[in-house]
Amino acid sequence: MKKLTAKTPSTYRTALTPYSVWSLLFVIVPLIFIAFYAFTDDNFTFTTDNITRFFTAKSNIVGEDGTSEEVRTYILIFMRSLKLAVISTAVCLVLGYPIAYIMARAKERTQKTMVTLIMIPMWMNFLIRTYAWMTLLQDTGIINGLLAKVGLGPVHVIGTETAVILGMVYDYFPYMVLPIYSILAKLDVRLLEAARDLGCGSVSVLRRVVFPLSMPGVISGITMVLIPSISTFYISQKLGNGKFFLIGDAIEGQYVANNLHFAAAIAFILMVILLSLMALVKYVSARYVYGGE
Amino acid sequence: MKLSSKIYSGIIFGFLFAPIAVLLIFSFNDAKSLSVFSDFSFKWYVELFRDRNTLTAVKNTLVLAASATAVSTVMGTLAAVGINKLRSRWYRTAMNTVTDIPMTNPDIITGISLMLMFVFVGRLFGAATSLNFVTMLIAHVTFCTPYVILQVLPKLQQMDKSLPEAAMDLGCTPFRAFLKVELPEIMPGIITGAIMAFTLSLDDFVISYFTSGTGFETLPIRIYAMTKKTVTPKMYALATIIFFVTLTLLLVSNVVDNDDRRKLKEKKKEKNKRRTNG
Structure with a gap:
């Protein structure tokens, strides 16, 4: 017994020490640096200019009919990012839920194959995946070539918001399917049988039993798609022909221009908004999905 | 499976694999075109292996991924x-939160935050460029370690706690008991974690983009630079090779996982047998 008591926390604390120190230095401190840079100028004296610039900077947009309109640049960029991210997330959910459900109800072997198939594209670099779509969607690309053979007119997709949404959906689709699938696969089949015995039709079973029980998977799927799609850069540069500047592009642009303090300010605001968004999702799901527990 | 389910799955997987299939096919295209297939050739593969910059980038990526995997696997397992074994609730919550941060934060935030710190510290020491291999390694270890922890921790929790105790009762020192009993038990978790760390490091672009110096180019950064200009099918050849390498890694990790599950099943069976016999 003596040896057992000798083996308690101190050894384990030592094992944990490198990681604790590492996380403090390279996870916590860098986040403080974002706030530090966001609220200082080039001489590291305190200023709120960077933050105010985000909310007040204005620029002129010339519309297709030649009229110019003054807009708040970064507010516009942020709202656009939010819009495209929300649409992409919704499309992922609508397309992904059925496939997750089909996977969960398939035979065990088929399930495994399908999970691997869903995961394979994830391991291709997203730059390559995005670039592949760019070549597919070109006005002279393969899709338009095929359409022309069937006698359908060329569709102009590249450089539109649709193309950006398509790229986001393609890149983040597995992040929606896998969490929902993992919840649905563990679902107790007896619950469905019970619902049916009690007179539920199959649509009713889906709506009143399956869907509510899969909510945790849906919520983690939504966060896992929403966060990367709201903060992405590159996708919009390639598929939107640079016409739809997103918040990630704005941060990258400021970094390339070496405006580190303003880049930090945009990152800081994005972080604050995302954290509040996550808190809201947590609150709503706890209050309305899990019956206020 | 119902016919409608089959059709739907077919459409979804078609959507997922069409761009990849196009990449694979056009990497063997003799012409430069990315929409008309003229003739089969290995031309672009040959050209790829003649491209010095890309080969250096491949080497850099592998060196970085291997180093990051080694550090994060050891640190993550420990x-x-x-x-x-943490008793303090406060400490446990703190560790869980800190492990969650790199996984939930957008990559761009992680990248920017590390870059700002490196630049600031570099300035303090008066270095002209503060971003290099070491800063990238730090960044990669930072985002890989949580995934190792996430793979190893469940294995530790599943393990029969009386096993290491039995080993110590039989005279093992705690360290020996760990090596002889606990380590083999959690090995599948460590291997899966290491494979995950390796693939994540190979694949990462955003964090690398912000923390890399000018002298050290990894493959995703090289691809980024290549796609800024017009792309030749050379990049498609590269993508094809990456695809098959990652596919192999994925299959290997699946086999490890299956092995592990089979062993668990056998153990359960044995236990049941013992119970019914006793």
């Missing part, structure tokens, strides 16, 4: 062992 951390998991420590977290598993």
Whole structure:
């Protein structure tokens, strides 16, 4: 017994020490640096200019009919990012839920194959995946070539918001399917049988039993798609022909221009908004999905 | 499976694999065109292996991924062992939160935050460029370690706690008991964690983009630079090779996982047998 008591926390604390120190230095401190840079100028004296610039900077947009309109640049960029991210997330959910459900109800072997198939594209670099779509969607690309053979007119997709949404959906689709699938696969089949015995039709079973029980998977799927799609850069540069500047592009642009303090300010605001968004999702799901527990 | 389910799955997987199939096919295209297939050839593969910059980038990526995997696997496994035994609730919550941050934060935030710190510290020491291999390694270890912990921790929690105790009762020192009993038990978790760390490091673009110096180019950064200009099918050849390498890694990790599950099943069976016999 003596040896057992000798083996308690101190050894384990030592094992944990490198990681604790590492996380403090390279996870916590860098986040403080974002706030530090966001609220200082080039001489590291305190200023709120960077933050105010985000909310007040204005620029002129010339519309297709030649009229110019003054807009708040970064507010516009942020709202656009939010819009495209929300649409992409919704499309992922609508397309992904059925496939997750089909996977969960398939035979065990088929399930495994399908999970691997869903995961394979994830391991291709997203730059390559995005670039592949760019070549597919070109006005002279393969899709338009095929359409022309069937006698359908060329569709102009590249450089539109649709193309950006398509790229986001393609890149983040597995992040929606896998969490929902993992919840649905563990679902107790007896619950469905019970619902049916009690007179539920199959649509009713889906709506009143399956869907509510899969909510945790849906919520983690939504966060896992929403966060990367709201903060992405590159996708919009390639598929939107640079016409739809997103918040990630704005941060990258400021970094390339070496405006580190303003880049930090945009990152800081994005972080604050995302954290509040996550808190809201947590609150709503706890209050309305899990019956206020 | 119903016919409608089959059709739907077919459409979804078609959507997922069409761009990849196009990449694979056009990497063997003799012409430069990315929409008309003229003739089969290995031309672009040959050209790829003549491209010095890309080959250096491949080497850099592998060196970085291997180093990051080694550091994060050791540190992550130790951390998991420590977290598993933590008594203080406060400490445990703190560790869980800190592990969650790199996984939930957008990559761009992680990248920017590390870059700002490196630049600031570099300035303090008066260095002209503060971003290099070391800063990238730090960044990669930072985002890989949580995934190792996430793979190892459940294995520790599943393990029969009386096993290491039995080993110590039989005269093992705690360290020996760990090596002889706990380590083999959690090995599948460590291997899966290491494979995950390796693939994540190979694949990462955003964090690398912000923390890399000018002298050290990894493959995703090289691809980024290549796609800024017009792309030749050379990049498609590269993508094809990456695709098959990652596919192999994925299959290997699946086999490890299956093995592990089979062993668990056998153990359960044995236990049941013993119970019915006794």
